[in-house]
Amino acid sequence: MFGYSKSLFYPVHVQLRDPVFGQVLLEHYGGKDSEYSAASQYLNHRSNMRNRHLRDLLGLIAAEEMGHMEMIAVAINKLGGPPLCYVNSQGIPWNMSYVDQSLDPIAMLQADVEAEVRARILYNQHFTMTNDPGLKKMISFLGSREDVHKHLFQKAQALIQHSAPAEQFNELIVEYKLSLQKL
Numbered sequence: 455m456f457g458y459s460k461s462l463f464y465p466v467h468v469q470l471r472d473p474v475f476g477q478v479l480l481e482h483y484g485g486k487d488s489e490y491s492a493a494s495q496y497l498n499h500r501s502n503m504r505n506r507h508l509r510d511l512l513g514l515i516a517a518e519e520m521g522h523m524e525m526i527a528v529a530i531n532k533l534g535g536p537p538l539c540y541v542n543s544q545g546i547p548w549n550m551s552y553v554d555q556s557l558d559p560i561a562m563l564q565a566d567v568e569a570e571v572r573a574r575i576l577y578n579q580h581f582t583m584t585n586d587p588g589l590k591k592m593i594s595f596l597g598s599r600e601d602v603h604k605h606l607f608q609k610a611q612a613l614i615q616h617s618a619p620a621e622q623f624n625e626l627i628v629e630y631k632l633s634l635q636k637l
Contacts, residue, residue: 463521467588468532476535485542489523491552507623570604
């Protein structure tokens with residue numbers, strides 16, 4: 455299911471080294487609302503989701519989150535930030551409590567919506583902390599992808615609540631793939 459592409463999901467350009475901001479970006483690498491937390495949660499939810507279309511959607515988004523994590527790693531390295539470990543900006547190690555363990559499909563998707571909202575808020579905060587135009591573009595891109603994921607998770611919740619037919623769930627996959635073509 456997963457594949458690796460040498461190219462980044464979106465280009466990472468950094469004009470000047472800024473190790474302090476590199477440290478800040480660790481929040482997106484190994485913090486509570488990090489790309490790693492999101493990917494881990496979505497893979498876990500995928501494993502417990504009965505609807506095959508939603509399993510596919512969660513897998514696609516989890517893979518994308520891993521691509522975002524790779525972008526963050528490249529940015530941290532270009533900024534001259536600290537060595538990459540699964541820690542937040544304060545050096546606190548990542549832990550499993552960051553991953554929702556719900557089993558109910560609606561609860562899982564709600565936790566996924568909330569994860570996307572928190573990640574977007576964090577990107578918005580960090581956007582204001584840099585003047586580097588390349589980093590601003592990357593952060594803006596990542597925030598916009600969080601919005602796409604949130605929208606799809608909310609639609610999936612509504613489809614479950616309305617007992618929608620399978621073909622409507624498949625439209626989520628189509629919508630996700632179309633969102634990638636706009637990049």
